[in-house]
Amino acid sequence: MGMTNASIDKDDKSELTWMGVPNLQYYKEYFEEEYIRQTVEYYDHESEKWVNSMSCPEYVKVASDALKKEEEKVVNFLDKDTRPKLLSQLNEKVVTHHAQRLTEMDKTGVTEMLTNKRVDELKHLYQLLSRVPTTQQYVIEKLKPYIVNRGEGLKKDKDVTGDPVKYMTLLVELKKEMDTLMQDSFAGEERFIRTNDLAFQDIMDAFDRSPQYLAYYIDFIMTKGLRGKEAEMEPIVDNAFGLFKLLKPKDAFTEHHKALYAVRLLQHTTISDAAEELLISKMKIELGAQNVSKYVQMSSDMKNSRDVTESFKKQHHKGSIKGIELSAKVLTSGLWGSEQNEVCKMPEELQDCYKTFETYYKQIHAGRNLILNAGLGDCEVKANSFAKPYTFILTVYQTSVLCLFNHKDIYTFKELCEATKMNGDVLSKQIFNLVNPKMGKLLIKANLKTPSFTADETVTLNSAFSSASLRLSLIPAPPKKVIRNIQKNRVGREEAG
Numbered sequence: 001m002g003m004t005n006a007s008i009d010k011d012d013k014s015e016l017t018w019m020g021v022p023n024l025q026y027y028k029e030y031f032e033e034e035y036i037r038q039t040v041e042y043y044d045h046e047s048e049k050w051v052n053s054m055s056c057p058e059y060v061k062v063a064s065d066a067l068k069k070e071e072e073k074v075v076n077f078l079d080k081d082t083r084p085k086l087l088s089q090l091n092e093k094v095v096t097h098h099a100q101r102l103t104e105m106d107k108t109g110v111t112e113m114l115t116n117k118r119v120d121e122l123k124h125l126y127q128l129l130s131r132v133p134t135t136q137q138y139v140i141e142k143l144k145p146y147i148v149n150r151g152e153g154l155k156k157d158k159d160v161t162g163d164p165v166k167y168m169t170l171l172v173e174l175k176k177e178m179d180t181l182m183q184d185s186f187a188g189e190e191r192f193i194r195t196n197d198l199a200f201q202d203i204m205d206a207f208d209r210s211p212q213y214l215a216y217y218i219d220f221i222m223t224k225g226l227r228g229k230e231a232e233m234e235p236i237v238d239n240a241f242g243l244f245k246l247l248k249p250k251d252a253f254t255e256h257h258k259a260l261y262a263v264r265l266l267q268h269t270t271i272s273d274a275a276e277e278l279l280i281s282k283m284k285i286e287l288g289a290q291n292v293s294k295y296v297q298m299s300s301d302m303k304n305s306r307d308v309t310e311s312f313k314k315q316h317h318k319g320s321i322k323g324i325e326l327s328a329k330v331l332t333s334g335l336w337g338s339e340q341n342e343v344c345k346m347p348e349e350l351q352d353c354y355k356t357f358e359t360y361y362k363q364i365h366a367g368r369n370l371i372l373n374a375g376l377g378d379c380e381v382k383a384n385s386f387a388k389p390y391t392f393i394l395t396v397y398q399t400s401v402l403c404l405f406n407h408k409d410i411y412t413f414k415e416l417c418e419a420t421k422m423n424g425d426v427l428s429k430q431i432f433n434l435v436n437p438k439m440g441k442l443l444i445k446a447n448l449k450t451p452s453f454t455a456d457e458t459v460t461l462n463s464a465f466s467s468a469s470l471r472l473s474l475i476p477a478p479p480k481k482v483i484r485n486i487q488k489n490r491v492g493r494e495e496a497g
Contacts (some may be wrong), residue, residue: 001077001258002018002022002023002024002027003018003019003020003021003022003023003131004020004021004023005020005021006018006019006020007019007020012161017043022088024079025432028283032078032079032082032085035078035082035086036085036086036089037083037305039070039086039090040086040090040093042088042091043070043093044097045065046066047063047093047094047097047098050062050063051098051102054204055105055107056102056103056105056109056110056113056121056125057108057118057121057124059098059102060102060121060125060128061124062264063094063095063128064124064127064128066094067087067090067091067094067128067131070086070087070090071083071087074086074087076444087131087322091131091132092132095128095132095135096132096134096135098329099129099132099138100135100138102125102138103125103138103139103142104138104347109142109334110122110125110138110142110143111142111146112396113125114142114146116142119181119184119185120185122139122181122185122186123184123185123186124184125139126139126186126187136189136192138274138491139192140187140191140192140195141239143192143195143196143199144195144198144199144202147174147178147196147199147200147203148199148202148203150174151171151199151202151203151206152206153199154167154170154171154174155195155206161207161209164209164212164213164216164217164220165211165216165217165220168213168214168216168217168240168243171204171215171243172217172239172240172242172243173266175200175239175243176239177188177449178199178200179196179242180198180427182196185462186304188413195249197246200243200246201246201247201248204243204246204247204248209375210247210249211247211249211250211252211253211256212252212253212256214240214243214244214247214253214257214447215253215256215257215259215260216256216260217240218240218257218260219257219261219263219264219408221236221237221240221275222264222269222270222271222272222275222276223264223269223270223271224271226271226275227271228273230271230272233272233274233275233278234278236275237275237278237279237282240279241279241282241283244283244286245286250286250287254283254287254291258294258295261276261295261298261420262278262298262336264433265299265302266329266376266378267378267475276299280292280295283295289469294335297332298331298332298334298335298336301329301330301331301332301335301336302329304330305327305328305329305330305331308328308330308361308364309326309327309328310325311364312328312357312360315360317356320488321349321352321353321356322349322352322353323349324349324350324353326353326356326357328357328361329376329377330361330370331373331376333371336376339375341371341372341374341375341424342374342375342423342426342438343421343422343423344374344396344397344400344420344421344422345400345419345420345421345422346374346396346399346400347399347400347403349403350379350389350396350399350400354372358370374395374396374397375395375396375397377395377396378393378394378395378396378475379394379395379396379398379399380392380393380394381393381399381402385405385461385463386463386465386466387466388466388467388470389470389472390465390467390470390471391470391472392442392471392472392473392474393471393472393473393474394474394475395430395475395476397422397426397427397430397434398430398431398434398474400420400422401416401420401427401430401431401434402434402442402443404416404419404420405443405461409460409461409463410458410459410460410461411458411459412452412455412456412457412458412459413455413456413457413458413459414455414456416431416449418458424453424455426452428452428453429476430476431443431459432451432476433474433475433476434474435459438476439472440465440466440467440472441462442461442462442465443460443461443462444459444460444461444462445457445458445459446459446460478489
């Protein structure tokens, strides 16, 4: 049945084996064809019974075991050339013929497996369908709608869509879950990964706030989310960047992100410089060096500012002008998105500080002009008027208001506007946190029932101010309109002469 002149002899490994001249004429003529025909006929009948009486997971197990048994039978007892002939026909009857019906089975098909997170069942189904790769398309067709529906579910919850961090956190968690599924159930096959990516692309594309929400989420990671999780920094950044790669309007994201990045740099709120650098390096690969050059320049501005401040402190005054220590931030014109530089009359002490620094800077950088932008500055003010020695972190505008109370304890709102030269709307927003009961009421407004101010309404220093913390930041959060309209709010800080 397989050799002529057959005999038993020792092979190269000194093991007994059949030796002779290969000759499969009778095997092929009288056995192989009939064996394949009867085997295929048998499983055609059996598979029809299975699919009519079993659930999808049950069918997958029985079919997989049967095909494995037939494959082993060929390997152990028959000629190796019989294997592909037999399996191609068995796969057609057992896999291809029933694939679509299996994946669409009520209560046990692919959608139910995904919904109930039956990772192993999906894995076994994928392995069975891998025998005929074209049949995997039936799973892929169920996969994308399932992911998109999960994403759409997030949008239906107003509590979620009203909170950028909550929304993006849940979306990142969903992406992590699906990425894990792609590996655990579908062996990381490219078609499944591509389907997964396209689904998340559709989810973000259908939500017009995706670019700014992702920017806010990354800002949260950099300022709060990484606290205590520095060891997990890389995967956390990778997860956020995974969504950025799939985002279509990347320009919209970078504008929002750059504005928030500027705030982090200026207010020193970044938890991990390494995380910022990691994200920028990934963006550089995705967008190209030219498109992330502004981030690099912004970081360079901060380094140069630290250097010039250090050299300023080596002067005879040691960087302290009339008891006020100055740390200057010299920023490249047209690079930093910010609030408009509102008109404000600063206290004389701050004016003297600025003039002293300006004179020094022009001495070491001839031909450059400095433009003071109070909107990007902050002050650390030590207060000695209360029961405890508090330190307040304030904007320059807030500081200009608070310093007026060194001269008297009560002003009308109109008097504050005149003394600071500030627009009433701007002043109202700046001192909101100073009169806010939730922040301790550093100042007291006469009419507590309304957040707005009238011209004759009085504002008083709260001598009974008290807080559990001795160090408080009262800086207002950046207005959302600033983030949305970055292009309209660019202000120059340093210009080449």
